[in-house]
Amino acid sequence: MAILRWRGPGFGSPFQELERMRNYMENAYSALANGVNQLRRNYTGVFPLVNLAEDEEKLYLTAELPGIDAESLDLSVKNDTLTIKGSTKSEPAASEVNYHRRERELGNFRRSLTLPVKVQTEAIEASFKNGILTVTLPKAAEARAHQITIKNS
Amino acid sequence: MTEVTSQEINVHEKTPVDMGGAETTSGGLRFSPLVDIWENEQGLTVVADMPGVTAEGLSVDLKDSVLTIFGKVVQEVPERRSLRREYEVGDYYRQFSLSEQINQEKITAAIKDGVLTVTLPKLAPAQPRKITVVSE
Structure with a gap:
């Protein structure tokens, strides 16, 4: 049995909302990290690569x-x-x-x-x-x- | 007294060729090779770094005073797992506009240890020609 029932039209559970925010931040961070990785993979700055x-x-x-x-x-x-x-x-x-x-x-x-x-x-x-x-x-x-x-x- | 120290080589990351939005049909990468170009009385010399290019994969072309160099790199794809990837492998392509008059028949190109050398001899300078003005 659910103790809390928050489901209503356009109104998710507060935990769902937190989860959504967390996912959003994680995606943003990983997108940023991937971008940097593509530019500078294992860049050491020493010749030869x-x-x-x-x-x-x-x-x-x-x-x-x-x-x-x-x-x-x-x-x-x-x-x-x-x-x-x-x-x-x-x-x-x-x-x-x-x-x-x-x-x-x-x-x-x-x-x-x-x-x-x-x-x-x-x-x-x-x-x-x-x-x-x-x-x-x-x-x-x-x-x-x-x-x-x-x-x- | 200063000690003469030999120069250390700096790292240059390969520059992809700007194709103006167009892609290669093979889907491969294409890089702009680093070059040295020098001139003396006899002609121009173009030296380009194209590691991985063999004589078979090389094309040097002069048309309408535009020198085009293209080097195909055949990449074997063995069953190996990559641990570290600092450089990408791809073909080489670059064009130069030449202002000098070049003797097209005497252009030579050679590739050794991944370095292309193109020698472009100048045409003999035009001899001053006396033009006689005929008075009528």
Whole structure:
């Protein structure tokens, strides 16, 4: 049996009204948060920007490094931290030519990033193709998800 | 005495191409590549960052003094779960109006390590021509 009966035309329960307000605020907040996330996903402000993906066995890191001197690329892993270093190829000096536009960035870079799981450091592979660096990092045995078989007794 | 320190690279987020409301038919993203353009007596050189573009996916075109560069990026979509996404992948497209007279037959384009280099040699400067005025 209902103790309170507030239902009438155009007049909801006060709790319904509070619930409605709460939902409204939550929606407003999540819309705002989504908007910010779309603009700045995991923005760190350190070159190069990276994408990281995984499957059961490995982590895959990619970075766009156009014009990077492959010889200068240096990758190292210490504990859970991967560090990428390198530098770009040089261009003609401003004294030799007249620049109309200069938007590309030249110089050195260094970025460290913490890996989400332990990896087998000795089995890391890296390739540089068409200006994209791909690093494949096999997960350490303890970081892999174990499939547990359920015995049917 | 100042120590010469080498320059650190700043992060540039990719700029989507403003299509004026039009969408690509493939539904993919399209970015405006960062470029350097320089000029010397021989001609113009356009250098554009287009990581992921191969020679097969590249088109460079000069028509009515407008240079158009387009690079197709073929993205493999493997079965992987994304953990962190700082940049988006898409094609590259940009146009430039050229004021110089270019020798169209001698334009060359090359792409290496995701960097496109287009060299546009200038036409030989027009020789001053003496015009004889014939009096009648």
